[in-house]
Amino acid sequence: MAYELWYWPTIPGRGEFVRLALEAGGIAYADKARELGEDGLMADMHARLPEPFAPPYLVADGLVIAQVAAILLHLGDTHDLAPGDPAGRHFAHQAQLTIADMVAEAHDVHHPVAASAYYEDQKPEAARAAQSFRDERIPKFLGWFERALARSAGDWLTGARWSYADLSLFHLVEGLRFAFPRRMGAVEHDCPAVTALHDRVAALPELAGYLASDRRLPFGDGIFRHYPELDRA
Amino acid sequence: MAYELWYWPTIPGRGEFVRLALEAGGIAYADKARELGEDGLMADMHARLPEPFAPPYLVADGLVIAQVAAILLHLGDTHDLAPGDPAGRHFAHQAQLTIADMVAEAHDVHHPVAASAYYEDQKPEAARAAQSFRDERIPKFLGWFERALARSAGDWLTGARWSYADLSLFHLVEGLRFAFPRRMGAVEHDCPAVTALHDRVAALPELAGYLASDRRLPFGDGIFRHYPELDRA
Numbered sequence: 001m002a003y004e005l006w007y008w009p010t011i012p013g014r015g016e017f018v019r020l021a022l023e024a025g026g027i028a029y030a031d032k033a034r035e036l037g038e039d040g041l042m043a044d045m046h047a048r049l050p051e052p053f054a055p056p057y058l059v060a061d062g063l064v065i066a067q068v069a070a071i072l073l074h075l076g077d078t079h080d081l082a083p084g085d086p087a088g089r090h091f092a093h094q095a096q097l098t099i100a101d102m103v104a105e106a107h108d109v110h111h112p113v114a115a116s117a118y119y120e121d122q123k124p125e126a127a128r129a130a131q132s133f134r135d136e137r138i139p140k141f142l143g144w145f146e147r148a149l150a151r152s153a154g155d156w157l158t159g160a161r162w163s164y165a166d167l168s169l170f171h172l173v174e175g176l177r178f179a180f181p182r183r184m185g186a187v188e189h190d191c192p193a194v195t196a197l198h199d200r201v202a203a204l205p206e207l208a209g210y211l212a213s214d215r216r217l218p219f220g221d222g223i224f225r226h227y228p229e230l231d232r233a
Numbered sequence: 234m235a236y237e238l239w240y241w242p243t244i245p246g247r248g249e250f251v252r253l254a255l256e257a258g259g260i261a262y263a264d265k266a267r268e269l270g271e272d273g274l275m276a277d278m279h280a281r282l283p284e285p286f287a288p289p290y291l292v293a294d295g296l297v298i299a300q301v302a303a304i305l306l307h308l309g310d311t312h313d314l315a316p317g318d319p320a321g322r323h324f325a326h327q328a329q330l331t332i333a334d335m336v337a338e339a340h341d342v343h344h345p346v347a348a349s350a351y352y353e354d355q356k357p358e359a360a361r362a363a364q365s366f367r368d369e370r371i372p373k374f375l376g377w378f379e380r381a382l383a384r385s386a387g388d389w390l391t392g393a394r395w396s397y398a399d400l401s402l403f404h405l406v407e408g409l410r411f412a413f414p415r416r417m418g419a420v421e422h423d424c425p426a427v428t429a430l431h432d433r434v435a436a437l438p439e440l441a442g443y444l445a446s447d448r449r450l451p452f453g454d455g456i457f458r459h460y461p462e463l464d465r466a
Contacts, residue, residue: 049384050324050327050381050384051377051380051381051384052327053327053331053334053374053377062320063319063320063323065323065327066327067326067327067330067331069302069330070323070326070327070330073326074323086296087295087296090296090297090298090303090307091283093300093303093306094283094285094286094298094299094300094303097300097302097303098286098300101286101337104334104337108341108345112341112345112346112358112362113345113358113361113362113365114361114362114364114365114369115365115369116365116369117365122361125345125346125358125361128346128347128355128358129345129346129347131347132346132347132348132349132350136347136348136349141286144284144286147284148283148284151282151283
């Protein structure tokens with residue numbers, strides 16, 4: 001049975017981390033909300049047992065799995081998209097959870113006081129949040145990945161083969177470059193291994209078809225947003 | 234070999250979710266940073282391979298596991314602190330990740346623009362963030378747990394036996410009550426199953442010794458903080 005992926009149909013968002021793993025793994029799936037729209041997504045989600053807290057969620061073989069890192073842990077185990085040894089398996093999961101933390105922070109830069117309000121109604125707060133994110137958080141997070149790559153026994157976060165965590169780090173860098181191009185231009189000088197990892201994923205033959213297709217959605221008003229006034233080198 | 238738990242020694246913080254599982258499970262552990270202090274914690278963390286991104290982390294049998302939900306998934310599997318069937322095991326992990334999301338949001342209420350700055354330097358922003366958290370986020374998160382409990386086949390989130398996710402939901406309610414006593418007084422009327430779950434965990438014989446001990450740290454200036462000006466029914 002093919003997997004069902006359910007996520008907001010108009011943005012890459014958190015769904016993209018799952019989509020990249022499914023695509024790179026050559027795993028059959030239906031991107032359900034892109035067929036059925038947001039109303040279909042909401043109707044499906046509220047009818048599921050257990051009900052996911054939020055999209056994305058994956059449905060397969062009677063299981064409903066929500067939370068990106070949990071979905072990827074499952075796909076990693078089931079489809080060999082991460083190391084099988086305990087240390088490597090745990091590290092891929094930890095790296096994914098750390099990416100999830102940074103994704104949430106990247107969202108909160110433009111929505112620091114209320115996710116339900118418009119950016120336009122929280123611009124002064126966002127300007128302050130962006131400064132902290134640019135100056136402190138981006139170097140802290142990417143520095144941690146840089147050290148992890150420096151210590152890896154191979155080209156990838158967990159050794160000689162790519163895992164779902166590498167795909168996610170690629171997409172994180174893509175999102176940060178979209179939202180903060182000036183800042184990333186400066187920071188990436190200090191993170192050459194992260195940049196090289198990004199380029200290695202971008203060149204994976206397993207992803208070439210997907211990345212060139214219209215299944216790969218452009219960034220827009222999702223988690224990663226480009227507001228020039230929030231970006232600075 | 235006993236586990237080593239490493240976390241900031243002066244606040245319950247995120248370490249408390251791990252501590253509750255270790256204590257309720259009757260699992261031997263050393264709370265290392267309470268012996269060695271913050272300097273000892275930092276020295277240990279930076280020497281670990283892989284280096285955790287942040288405390289808490291658990292060390293055992295050559296594994297270094299960071300991220301609360303990953304630690305608890307491991308303890309659940311290893312010590313039977315969660316269901317063993319795939320659906321129950323996944324749901325406990327998902328519930329834990331959802332708790333982690335709410336914990337991060339509860340922290341960001343008092344630090345909406347910069348985790349590195351003082352609350353006193355972001356009070357107007359915090360006032361706006363608190364309104365959204367109180368009015369929208371607390372009901373949304375607790376409502377989800379209320380429905381999960383209503384649909385459970387037993388008294389606990391995953392059925393007839395407690396799991397680490399129940400312990401964590403107990404501590405989440407404790408933290409929210411500490412930080413937002415007026416708001417929680419109002420919201421809990423709509424979440425009777427969450428309140429009953431909290432009370433059931435508080436009465437677990439497995440936790441009686443710990444909860445009465447000085448190993449259970451009081452809240453303070455950690456993730457959950459009580460600023461009266463941020464609380465309202």
